[in-house]
Amino acid sequence: MNQPSLPPDYLEIRGLTVTFDGFVAVDHVDLTVFAKDLRFLIGPNGAGKTTIIDALTGLVPATGYARYADKDLLGKKPHQIARLGVGRTFQTASVFTELTVLQNLDIAAGAGRSPLSLLRARRGVPESVASALETIGLTREAGRLAGALSHGQKQWLEIGMLLVQNAKVMLLDEPVAGMSADERDQTGALLRRVGADRTVIIVEHDMDFMRQWADSVTVLHAGAVLSEGSVAQVQADPKVQEVYLGTGTTTNPTIDAVIDPAIDPAAELSDMPPAEPAASEVLAPEVSR
Numbered sequence: 001m002n003q004p005s006l007p008p009d010y011l012e013i014r015g016l017t018v019t020f021d022g023f024v025a026v027d028h029v030d031l032t033v034f035a036k037d038l039r040f041l042i043g044p045n046g047a048g049k050t051t052i053i054d055a056l057t058g059l060v061p062a063t064g065y066a067r068y069a070d071k072d073l074l075g076k077k078p079h080q081i082a083r084l085g086v087g088r089t090f091q092t093a094s095v096f097t098e099l100t101v102l103q104n105l106d107i108a109a110g111a112g113r114s115p116l117s118l119l120r121a122r123r124g125v126p127e128s129v130a131s132a133l134e135t136i137g138l139t140r141e142a143g144r145l146a147g148a149l150s151h152g153q154k155q156w157l158e159i160g161m162l163l164v165q166n167a168k169v170m171l172l173d174e175p176v177a178g179m180s181a182d183e184r185d186q187t188g189a190l191l192r193r194v195g196a197d198r199t200v201i202i203v204e205h206d207m208d209f210m211r212q213w214a215d216s217v218t219v220l221h222a223g224a225v226l227s228e229g230s231v232a233q234v235q236a237d238p239k240v241q242e243v244y245l246g247t248g249t250t251t252n253p254t255i256d257a258v259i260d261p262a263i264d265p266a267a268e269l270s271d272m273p274p275a276e277p278a279a280s281e282v283l284a285p286e287v288s289r
């Protein structure tokens, strides 16, 4: 017997373009990302990485098309996009610092619930919240104020908030920036777990983290896709070397030197200064650091 066909659970972006007062920040970007494929989106400061996430989540207007599971994302409001299963985190962790971990998750879970089900949920920890706490490793921290969490834990809480919203597409903007080595390892393992049945895009400057966890990589430069493939393919691409090191010749240091701190202990890409807060961050509930 034929199974009813399910909508395709991949993210498809074609010709995505974002213009700010005539300045083209994202320039006809094509991107296809499948579930289970941890896709890293890298590129120098100002390449347009955050703007792509902003466009996909309804925070800035864009042209072209972006579709998930046969649903168009562009032209919709942020809450409508969230209901389609597309969620994002911000470059600076945004949680309600005066509320507990549990309350943060409950609010996120309630975003799509009726007042009646919210009332019922108050009698106990809803299953989705308990399961998210487990996944992000914060079960024992459930009663703590979110403001008292470490930077890494706040980022995990944000990911937990996407889990309880049932996000099937997660767009994570520099999740490991400012984390300790141990927190980075735990985050990599967490992303593997959540990525097992979701479509995940991770924007990162931390090349060591990218090398360790990426299934595939898209390199963005000046708003356009410069290169795409496995870590090895992208590393070997002279265009990528040129953008990161100002050289495309093989006699000069390769992208390996930038990506592999063992070759270049400076690991300059992970030391880049944080960007100016994007306009989108103003919409975050509260900046936590």
Ligand SMILES: Nc1ncnc2c1ncn2[C@@H]1O[C@H](COP(=O)(O)OP(=O)(O)OP(=O)(O)O)[C@@H](O)[C@H]1O
Pocket: 020, 025, 043, 044, 045, 046, 047, 048, 049, 050, 051, 052, 274, 275, 276, 278, 279
């Ligand atoms: N609201 C805005 N108005 C005008 N220009 C903007 C706006 N948001 C972003 N830009 C510009 O668009 C370009 C892309 O910015 P974006 O924040 O997407 O870069 P990014 O790749 O995320 O960089 P970083 O790695 O520094 O976070 C930059 O030149 C930035 O100054």
Ligand SMILES: [Mg+2]
Pocket: 049, 050, 051, 091, 173, 275
């Ligand atoms: Mg950015």
